[in-house]
Amino acid sequence: MISARKESLREALADMCHHQQGNHGWSAFHECLREVAASGRSAGLDRLLSALWRRRPDISDAHAITLLGIAVRHLVTHDGRHTEALDTELPLARRVPALARLLEERCDALAHLMDRHSNSYTGARRFLLPQLVIGAFVASRSVRRVRLLDLGTSIGLLPRQLNNEVIFSRFAGDLRWHPAAPPFRRIPLELACGVDRPPLPTLDWVRTCHGPSDYYEQRFEEVLWSLDQSKAAEQEVLLRPLDILDRAGLADILTSLRINVVTCNFVLYQYGDEIKRRLVDTVMSALDAPGLMLVMEPSHALARMGCTVQAYLDGSTEPLHVADVSDAHFLGEVTLRAGMDVLAGP
Numbered sequence: 001m002i003s004a005r006k007e008s009l010r011e012a013l014a015d016m017c018h019h020q021q022g023n024h025g026w027s028a029f030h031e032c033l034r035e036v037a038a039s040g041r042s043a044g045l046d047r048l049l050s051a052l053w054r055r056r057p058d059i060s061d062a063h064a065i066t067l068l069g070i071a072v073r074h075l076v077t078h079d080g081r082h083t084e085a086l087d088t089e090l091p092l093a094r095r096v097p098a099l100a101r102l103l104e105e106r107c108d109a110l111a112h113l114m115d116r117h118s119n120s121y122t123g124a125r126r127f128l129l130p131q132l133v134i135g136a137f138v139a140s141r142s143v144r145r146v147r148l149l150d151l152g153t154s155i156g157l158l159p160r161q162l163n164n165e166v167i168f169s170r171f172a173g174d175l176r177w178h179p180a181a182p183p184f185r186r187i188p189l190e191l192a193c194g195v196d197r198p199p200l201p202t203l204d205w206v207r208t209c210h211g212p213s214d215y216y217e218q219r220f221e222e223v224l225w226s227l228d229q230s231k232a233a234e235q236e237v238l239l240r241p242l243d244i245l246d247r248a249g250l251a252d253i254l255t256s257l258r259i260n261v262v263t264c265n266f267v268l269y270q271y272g273d274e275i276k277r278r279l280v281d282t283v284m285s286a287l288d289a290p291g292l293m294l295v296m297e298p299s300h301a302l303a304r305m306g307c308t309v310q311a312y313l314d315g316s317t318e319p320l321h322v323a324d325v326s327d328a329h330f331l332g333e334v335t336l337r338a339g340m341d342v343l344a345g346p
Contacts, residue, residue, distance in 0.1 A: 010059035025211020044104030120201035124222035125330035135185030140345030152267030153194025196242030254286035
């Protein structure tokens with residue numbers, strides 16, 4: 001079983017090495033990890049993966065790979081050791097043995113980090129689409145109150161950003177919509193909250209989730225700026241630790257808080273298809289009417305640019321294809337699909 005899972009992970013890793021945005025921060029690590037996995041120096045990696053799969057059997061290959069990169073970066077940053085493993089100025093021939101040594105010597109520390117965290121990358125621009133799509137849904141249904149829950153919320157930035165026209169205005173101009181963007185509408189938020197796997201991510205962890213490059217430095221600066229601009233909403237957003245795989249706990253918070261809109265952004269890719277189906281079933285069976293679940297997921301399990309946006313409505317577990325986005329960091333083009341017409345009405 002372990003050998004089969006490792007081969008699947010190696011195939012996913014090889015695919016991720018061809019990502020168009022690889023130069024933005026993680027391609028050098030993926031290339032190095034691929035070489036370690038294929039070499040005779042993979043004992044530390046094998047032990048780490050075995051521990052991960054025992055503790056988190058439902059984790060997807062893409063999530064395991066990204067989480068390992070984040071854990072390595074976190075350890076290197078905070079320990080100040082094994083820096084050669086992430087030094088892109090060094091040739092691959094030097095980085096590979098350095099990473100192999102790190103995985104062997106710090107296996108337990110890395111396993112601990114990967115057991116207690118997820119990829120909590122937080123994009124400041126990702127709220128743009130939920131703002132407009134939820135606004136269109138609310139207007140078409142004459143919804144008077146929105147009680148929103150953000151699944152996998154990280155530090156809770158997205159619920160803080162909603163209805164903030166200053167933040168919206170800064171980023172909206174970098175998106176090109178086809179055929180046209182829905183108008184900005186204020187969402188009648190009565191409650192905004194978020195949940196994430198305990199322990200709740202810290203800003204320090206989110207910083208580590210951004211790749212080691214100038215590109216990701218710019219994205220993180222946008223997060224810091226957005227946190228400052230949305231400071232007034234900080235106390236209004238309720239954050240709770242909850243592993244969404246705890247379906248009973250998830251159903252309880254949905255019903256007890258009378259949630260009628262759920263956002264779930266770059267979270268479901270972490271699991272297999274059966275887990276995803278069960279999570280959607282849980283949410284849609286517990287939402288207040290009229291219920292909306294809006295899901296944004298990487299188009300190709302993080303191996304290519306872009307993301308797909310789907311929605312679930314009124315208790316149905318059949319997805320509506322709402323949009324495709326060319327760049328998951330929301331710096332590109334948004335193409336609206338037929339599901340948007342269903343959401344927005346005639």
